[in-house]
Amino acid sequence: MLTGVNVWVWVVIAALVGVVVGWFLANALRRRNPSEQRLRQMQLVLDRFQGEVAQHFQESGELITRLRADVESLYRHLEDGASKLTTEDAVQARLRQLEELPPSADADLDH
Numbered sequence: 001m002l003t004g005v006n007v008w009v010w011v012v013i014a015a016l017v018g019v020v021v022g023w024f025l026a027n028a029l030r031r032r033n034p035s036e037q038r039l040r041q042m043q044l045v046l047d048r049f050q051g052e053v054a055q056h057f058q059e060s061g062e063l064i065t066r067l068r069a070d071v072e073s074l075y076r077h078l079e080d081g082a083s084k085l086t087t088e089d090a091v092q093a094r095l096r097q098l099e100e101l102p103p104s105a106d107a108d109l110d111h
Contacts, residue, residue: 084090 085094
């Protein structure tokens with residue numbers, strides 16, 4: 001049977017074992033904690049990068065849309081100009097204008 005002294009010895013031994021086990025667990029958690037912090041930091045960097053990529057592609061899409069609209073406007077401008085400038089009346093009028101120019105103005109047109 002356990003006497004009063006034996007009980008205290010077992011209590012002290014259990015306390016020492018608890019302290020040692022606690023120290024090892026705390027050490028293990030401290031070693032793991034930097035890894036978790038590094039993981040969180042890398043996740044933040046990845047999230048920021050993904051946001052930048054999404055913003056880049058959104059802006060690229062907007063620029064492409066504007067470019068398409070500008071190309072369509074240019075095409076309409078060229079089409080309108082071609083239809084107005086190449087009618088028979090427009091060609092005849094331009095030829096009459098060129099015939100009326102003085103000879104020095106004709107030399108300027110050649111350059």
